[in-house]
Amino acid sequence: MKFPISFILGFLLSLFFLAITVISFFWVPYDVETLNITNRLMEPSFENLLGTDHFGRDIFSMIMIGGQTSLSVALIAVGLGLFFGVPLGLISASWRGSLLDDIIMRGNDLIFAFPSLVIAILITAVFGPSALNAILAIGIFNIPVFARVTRGAAISIWTLAFISSARIAGKGSFRISLEHILPNILNLLIVQGSIQFSLGILAEAGLSYVGLGVQPPTPSWGRMLADSQTMISFAPNLALFPGITIILAVLGLNLLGDGTRDLIDPRLKDKIK
């Protein structure tokens, strides 16, 4: 089997960011919670690979630890979306055209129409700003995405002959959804999941940028950008590196998602060969 180039590139980028994030749990070059003002605004060097910020913290270490926030928030948010969105989509598909279907899908439209930023502000007003706030806001936004994808794909499977066979064999909607529909749309969900994951990273960075995500001193890519924007004219590395990090992480996951789809989509298989 030949891997498409987008898959290889996406896989390597994703692996890289996953690796530095996992490593950061055990080791980082410098402690980022201790500020060293005298060492501030250093240019990139061998001691500080990407330089230091306005508090003298090592930027590379901050990006590593910031990955923990970004990846965990995005992961849990996608998990939330899958956990609630997929069952809703399956239910809608198996009772397609019914009142229940309408209620579920119009409810999804309602959530979909709400910008995640507004949801985040709403949650902040109630619980105060935190990582949980970001997770909930992004997670809620993910539910209708997965519900729609699931419903659309499931409906097309429901019309196939083997589903009728299963029906004749006496299986109910619940078992058919679980045993026949779900396995057949899994590849689609994986692709959608990796794309939502990259959007989750972007959304987390956006929420942190406006101050609604994790609070200092926990580093986060979005807040690193916000903190350094007034210094961009004389210390561009402060904003440049977290910015590049966000771009590459999002790009990597998108390529991985696209590549995976190319790899597992039977209709595209012949072309790749």
Next chain:
Amino acid sequence: MKILKPLFAIIITLMWMSPLYAEKNSVVIGMQLEPPNLDPTGGAAAAIDEVVYSNVYEGLTRFRADGSVTPGLAKSWTISDDGLVYTFQLQENVKFHNGSDFDASDVKFSIDRARDENSTNAQKGLFKGISSVDVVNSSVIKITLSNPNGGFIRNLAWGDAIILDPDTANSAASEPNGTGPFKFSKWVKGDRVELVKNNDYWGEAISLEKASFKFISDPTAAFAALMAGDVDAFPVYPAPETLAQFEADPNFNVIVGSTEGETILSTNNKSEKLKDVRVRKAIAHAINRQAIVDGAMFGFGTPIGTHFAPHHPDYIDLTSQSNYDPEKSKSLLLEAGVSDGLNLSLKLPPPSYARRGGEIIASQLREVGIETKIENLEWAQWLEQVFKGKDYDLTIVSHTEPMDIGIYGNPSYYFQYDSQEFRNLMDALNLETNDQERSRILKNAQKLIADDYVNGYLFQLAKTGVANSKLVGLWKNSPTQANDLTGVSWSN
């Protein structure tokens, strides 16, 4: 026909160059916050005075750039021997911007309005000792105090004591009508306030025809607006980190002066965890002020050890009483019995001194074993939760009012310092007219709040302004919250 082409060229060049020859007579001043209204007698926001003080409105006396108080609408005054009766001789031929005449009855109206029981004046304390205001004749007014007050003339210079026209006082918030050298022209909400020259001004003529105040809250946008020439000056420039760049640029002047802003780590003295003075003392010794000045303000600011401006003659330097000594801090915590760690909330308003200073303080407190939970708040939330609700342990804020040590006498003020001894000092101060004695009391008051470690005293906010290098006459220091444009002009 051949001549037409070069002729056109010359005409077009002249047209293009003509604005360069025209003398520039307008100015655009940048401000970070937009005022909620334009009535200095009806709001506490510094931004109100920063637009209208001595530009649109004037009081009986006024602050000058060096902090001295000089006559304003009052030409001169005499004080009775017992220090109770002040007789003011008013300026004559003064008109409000709407054309009505200014006289003693307007003064009586304005001061009675400010000291009224139902007045919404933010600084009612300024008028507390007044027992009556009497019109002697149209140009003489007599103010009688119940007790001598050595600071009374100074009190009248505040923006909260400006003189209004009785007929338009109710619309002062949106359409200011004063006696100053500038008339209010228009207010584009969310963007700018425009003032134009008052040609009928009674005092010394000003050189500007027009002045605009442009509100730019984002520090990055403020930097860009200055660089692009969209604003001519930003007297309180919000991004100290970029000042070095302006300093290196010959087109700009960086004006570094002093302000009345004591930046403090406000401490909720009624909080369960912080009511023990040893804990507050431990926090004070855990703080490295210089690191905060360098890290949050890029070196602009003077460390303070009490709630008093270092440029004031009565200031005493008490920074050594709370010097940076983490070991001492740890042993104090041990002594207070909180060795098993302390968890405090640290709620930070938007200015960069608070946001950055907060991160630095959190890191310094962690060194001695105090954990803080940082919460970044918007101003509205901060006012609601911290200032009004008193739901916090620590916060960072700059108190920019001049001579505001009196706030420690109010036990329901947000840091909830409750000391009868301090209140006695303030009562004595208000009655004292002898300068030496006043100075002694003020020093004792500074010492007392430092001894009680009421708050963590960080640094005096520097006034870091940036202006076009051709613009002259802006205030260097901030003896009061103002952008006095009466002496501002363009040099060639």
